[in-house]
Amino acid sequence: MSEQTLRSESFEIPLSGGLKVRGRVKTQENGVRKPVVVVAHGFRGFQDWGFWPDVTERFAEAGLYAVSFDFSRIAASEEGLNDARVAEASTLSQDVLDLGAVVRQLWQGQLPLGQEADPARIALLGHSRSGGSSIVFANENPELVGAVIVWNGGPGPVKASTDSDLTKVQLAVALDYESNPERFDITSRFSGLRQPALIVQGDRDSERLLEFVDKLKEIAPHQSYVSIQGADHTFGIAHPYEGSNERLDAAFEETVAFLKRTYPLK
Template identity: 35%
Template sequence: MATARTFPFELTGVDGGPLRGEVRSQAPTEMRPAVVVCHGFKGFKDWGFFPTVAGRIAQAGMTAVTFNFSGSGIGPDGSSFSEPERFRRATPSGDLSDLRTVWNALRDGRLLDALRTPSAIGMFGHSRGGAAALLHASAHPECRALVTWSAISSHMRWGPETIRRWRKEGTIEIVNARTGEILPLGIDYL
């Protein structure tokens, strides 16, 4: 079995900033099915199990595409929340726009010069990324497979009092359980 290789890519995200990702494939010049992997809220493409999932997809002979949503707040190093203003402006519709950008670039053969257009495209999403994958798949019948792990059922997980305070103050503080950082999320999310 060939070893999967990793190729970085950068597109333009919904906010005009970089939309960073990677393609993992054993044979990028061959036409193979591809799976777009979507991380969840406060997650990123290199967090937790995502590298393992992408690696297993590639080992199975498919192409894995991972990326950081524009609103993830993850900077160029791929692991630290060095772009808090981008996190502040995160929205579910922004996630969908970023996913559409990656999907279209993959489908149209514009993701990487060396990558062949896939024979089929599916999606994997976790938590909020699962919701983005579900919503995207519902509007794109060419999505051939969909897997979600712990997909959220609603983007509005906060109660009325929290939302009232959020609107009044302009942000809500989100604690990153992994690092203890306080991340401000703006009212655009609402």
């Protein structure tokens, strides 16, 4: 593929309450409708954190329509919305709303270069906490999303009662989770997925996440699981990005292989 055919364009989706989702599309512009991968960064990340610009470009080079975005809490913080609004924007409930805004824009053909995307072949890729958000959205909207990928993540936050020194954001996140126990029971949501899913987990990640993946294997053995040897929560990558490594490359290659099995390229 020549560099001239790879396009990158930004977008912004206004939401209620002064919130907004900002994102970017990367794809080959060749008039062929492509499978879509929507990349969702982790709780402490953003769309340009570390490996994401490289990974989304590689998805585009592999023949996919790659979408990255900042959850609305990022713009809320950057634009100086009050602390209460930023805290509300940081909840799992808002994450799911943000994902919905992006996916529905895809279905409506309103994202840049939309003629290159096939909305009938959408996969969500969530890292860290966004893995859980992606599972919830896919479970609730099987007609909109056809596959789910989780990189090193998935379970909900700890309960508010376990720490008396939570920040406003942490408290809002925990209370939102506790107010929606059935909705955010990620293991139950995962077991109920109609779509194929891939769990990519570094074997040097936190014990909590390793135990979570073991539980998923028990309740949904029909789904796909990959262990990346020697990989921590970010596959050994830091920000600013200094290049890939074999652990990130392995996660990427396993993901592309899963996407091509799920959505054969035309």
